[in-house]
Amino acid sequence: MNKIKYELVTYRVHGGMLAIFVKCSQYGSVIELDTNVRVFNDEWSKEFGLISKSPNAANLNLLIRKLVYNLEEIELTYSGEITLSKLHDIYSKRGASADxxxxxxxxxxxxxxxxxxxxxxxxxxxxxxxxxxxxxxxxxxxxxxxxxxxxxxxxxxxxxxxxxxxxxxxxxxxxxxxxxxxxxxxxxxxxxHDPKDLNNTYKLKSLSDDDIRKIENYVASGTLSESKKLTINQFLFMSYSGTRISDFASLNEKNFKLENDRIWLEYNSVKTNTHVRIPLFALFDGRGEQIYSQYQNRLSEFFMWGAIADSIQGYLPLLKEVGLTSM
Missing domain, CATH: 1.10.150 (DNA polymerase; domain 1)
Incomplete structure (x- = not known):
């Protein structure tokens, strides 16, 4: 890396005062950045390159010094080759704040x-x-x-x-x-991962009963990690129960009702505010109820937003592994 050189220069401006700039040099090129500090002629020490006689000299010198440090920090932390034009562009947008x-x-x-x-x-x-x-x-x-x-x-x-x-x-x-x-x-x-990017990458076919069986066999193969198994089970539960992703994300233990030793799923649809009551035991031979039982003691993990977000963005790649999506 060709290190950028920094020095302070002054120019006489309207009103007879001196404007202080930071001069940045690299590869024979130069840019100058205004510090916005203005001083009287007799307040600037050309020999030492600082403000010497102003009653605000200490604070103004510190302000200028911090500006130089900020410029050098941009240079030293930039990923790749820094140039004067990039330095100017980054500093003008970034300012002195790291907020x-x-x-x-x-x-x-x-x-x-x-x-x-x-x-x-x-x-x-x-x-x-x-x-x-x-x-x-x-x-x-x-x-x-x-x-x-x-x-x-x-x-x-x-x-x-x-x-x-x-x-x-x-x-x-x-x-x-x-x-x-x-x-x-x-x-x-x-x-x-933005769902728009996923939609452009994967095309999901309409699922048949045979496709659901393929997914179930994939889970039962014993080759999946716990995180992948959780992702697929979330997808299967939504498939068995017919719940939208937004509805699935809103579920908790209070939405499951036990009646005559059978589990019912009840919730108000997020999109339509319609009350929904689903007999998990009667759909797909009760396989939704089986998944519920599997995660019954950790439903907060099954429905928590982070896991759901991973599921939404993660099930397409996994389904591709099963052979149910195409690029």
Whole structure:
């Protein structure tokens, strides 16, 4: 890496004062970034390159020093070869703050988005601030984003709306990765795959009884890990009971009623608010009831949002292994 050189330079500006700039040099090229600090001529020490006589000298010198440190931090943490144009672009968008919300708002208004799109992104930002009041870029972890997904679903949003909001959040996570480099945890969004991307990758055929048997035999083969088995069983339960993903995500132990030693599933549909009552024992020879019994002591794990999200995005690749989807 060809290290960028930094030095302070001054220029006389309107009003007779001196403007202080940071001069950045690399490969014979130069850019100059304004510190926005202005001083009188007799307050600047050219010999030592600092403000010497101003009553605010200590704080102003510290401000300038932090700016240089911020520039150098961008250079040293950038993934790949840094150039002066990239340094200028990143710094102008990033500013001196490592607050993700500040970066979000600044980027949102500088990306050339349509007013309606800006309004949508601003609303998502408002929502995520309700989830967590402040967020430095170092806190952009998988736990943070999984937690926000849970916050959205628990607020009663439809699954499609949750996906739209997560799509926006992922865009600003990627911008943070670009602007702040290694300061931002990597792969924090690896757990989440946009359903639109999955729809473009996999085509799911209409399932027949024989297809369901193939999936059941796949689970019974004993070759699956516990996480894959959980994913397929979630899919099978939805298939047996005919529940939508949004309804499945809203279930808990209170939705299962025992009557005459038989299990009934009862819930109000998230989409239509219609009361639904399903005899699990009477459908597919009671195989939905069998899955319920298998996870009866850990239903919170079976229906928890993180596992459901993994199921939604994970069952297509697994079904491809069974031979029920095509690229």
């Amino acid at each position: 993700w919300y500040v970066m979000w708002e600044k980027s949102m208004n500088e990306r050339g988005l349509k007013p309606r799109t800006i309004a949508i992104h601003a609303n998502v930002l408002k929502t995520i601030k309700k989830f967590r009041g402040s967020c430095p870029v170092t806190s952009l972890t998988e736990d943070f984003f999984r937690g926000f997904m849970g916050f959205l679903i628990n607020s009663g949003l439809k699954y499609s709306t949750v996906c739209k909001e997560m799509h926006v959040v992922k865009a600003y996570y990627n911008i943070a990765r670009k602007l702040y480099g290694d300061k931002v945890p990597s792969d924090a969004f690896a757990f989440y």
